[in-house]
Amino acid sequence: MKFFRPRGRSDARRMTGTPVAEAKALYEAGRYAEAEAEARAVARSRPRDDEYAAVALSIAAIATGAQGRHAEALATYDEALSAFSRIFGAGHWLTLKLRSDRAQQMVSLGRHAECEAECAAVAEAAGRGTGPEMTLLAAAARNGLVFALNAQGRHREAEALAHEALAAYRARDRASLVLRLGLARSLNGQARHQEALTEAESAGRLYRALPDDQRRPDTGAVELAVATALLGLGRASDARRRAAAAHDACLASFGPDHRRTVEARTLLEHIDGTRP
Numbered sequence: 565m566k567f568f569r570p571r572g573r574s575d576a577r578r579m580t581g582t583p584v585a586e587a588k589a590l591y592e593a594g595r596y597a598e599a600e601a602e603a604r605a606v607a608r609s610r611p612r613d614d615e616y617a618a619v620a621l622s623i624a625a626i627a628t629g630a631q632g633r634h635a636e637a638l639a640t641y642d643e644a645l646s647a648f649s650r651i652f653g654a655g656h657w658l659t660l661k662l663r664s665d666r667a668q669q670m671v672s673l674g675r676h677a678e679c680e681a682e683c684a685a686v687a688e689a690a691g692r693g694t695g696p697e698m699t700l701l702a703a704a705a706r707n708g709l710v711f712a713l714n715a716q717g718r719h720r721e722a723e724a725l726a727h728e729a730l731a732a733y734r735a736r737d738r739a740s741l742v743l744r745l746g747l748a749r750s751l752n753g754q755a756r757h758q759e760a761l762t763e764a765e766s767a768g769r770l771y772r773a774l775p776d777d778q779r780r781p782d783t784g785a786v787e788l789a790v791a792t793a794l795l796g797l798g799r800a801s802d803a804r805r806r807a808a809a810a811h812d813a814c815l816a817s818f819g820p821d822h823r824r825t826v827e828a829r830t831l832l833e834h835i836d837g838t839r840p
Contacts, residue, residue, distance in 0.1 A: 583609075583616040587623045591630075592777035594817060600627035618647035622662055625669075630781065632821030634672035639668035655790040659699045660686050664701065668708040672823040683708035703729055703739040710746035719753030726750060739776045741770050745782070749790040757796030764789035783817045783823050784810040793829060800835055807831045 576630035583606050590599035597795035603624035610617035620642035629637035645666060650661040668683035690698045706729040713722035726747035733739060744767040751760035768786040769781055787810035793804035818825055 584619050584623060587620060587627075591623055591626060591627050594780045594781070595644050596627045596630040596818075600624050603627060612684035613647070613651055615651050618644060618651050621647060622665070626665060629672070629821070630818055632819045632823070632825065634669055634821075634823065638669045638673065641669060647650070655689070657690075657693065657695075657701055660689055661697075661701050661704065664708055666703045667705075671708070671711055671715055676712045678714070680709060680712035683712060699733065700739055703743065707742045707746055708741065710743065710759065712751065714746065714753055716751045717753070719750045721746060723754070735836040736770055736773070738782070741767055741774065741782060742785075744783050745771065745789055748793070752789070752792045752796060755796060757793045759796065761790065761793035764793055780817065784814040784828060787813070788824065788828055788831065791814065791828075795831070795835060800838070804832065804835045807835060 575778045583677035584603065586597050587603035587606060590596075590602055600623075602618045607624065610620070621640060625637050625640035625644055628640055640660065645662055648656075648662050652658050663682060664686045667679045667686070670676070670679040670682070683705045687702055687709060690705060693701075702816035703804070706725060710722045710726045710729070713719070713725065726743055729743050730740065730747070732744065745764060748760045748763040748767060751757070751763060764786060769791065771782065771786050787806045791803045791806035791810060794800075794806060807828055811825065811832055814822060814825035814828055820826075820829075
């Protein structure tokens with residue numbers, strides 16, 4: 565199975581003709597409702613222990629979460645994880661990757677301590693492995709852990725872990741982007757807003773250099789980090805402009821109930837409530 569492998573020029577060729585190719589393409593194009601419907605149809609059409617049925621469920625889960633239906637996404641992840649464990653084994657990197665993705669969905673449901681524990685376990689397992697898949701998995705799990713620590717107000721721990729993860733992961737790709745955004749969040753949480761702004765602007769440059777399909781899941785994230793830093797620096801008008809851009813982009817891409825849309829809306833309301 566190649567769906568979660570690090571991307572390369574042969575990725576499209578590997579997926580062409582597989583039962584999950586259409587769902588994957590729809591997801592990467594940001595057509596999340598269509599991707600979910602296609603993936604669920606594929607999963608229903610194949611035997612219970614078919615590997616493509618399992619991968620289809622994982623695509624359905626991530627596409628459901630992208631629409632802001634986080635509780636439904638977690639339930640689908642649970643179903644997919646059961647299938648992955650049977651088909652690939654509990655220690656396979658695909659199963660571990662699914663555990664990391666599932667855990668990060670918990671953040672959107674306020675289950676921060678559970679996310680922390682699961683991401684820590686996956687990061688530890690990945691650290692014992694070798695190869696590019698395990699390196700990418702370790703970065704992904706550490707990103708989830710950084711987010712969970714920030715969500716619990718443990719910003720210094722999150723900062724230290726983000727620095728450690730970035731030192732271990734040097735590729736300039738989406739994994740590096742989300743770790744940098746997690747670092748910016750930790751700095752904002754410590755009221756180190758000028759440092760946070762610098763880090764968020766660096767993340768923005770990386771974001772703009774990525775291909776469209778790698779940027780889409782993080783739509784609005786850079787603007788939200790920048791807006792938070794600007795507000796902390798007393799630049800309320802600039803902060804509101806960036807927060808509004810984040811909200812509009814997230815609303816268009818993910819809908820009103822997605823975690824990031826809600827966060828941007830909450831920041832906008834806060835700015836409007838404190839301005840004279």
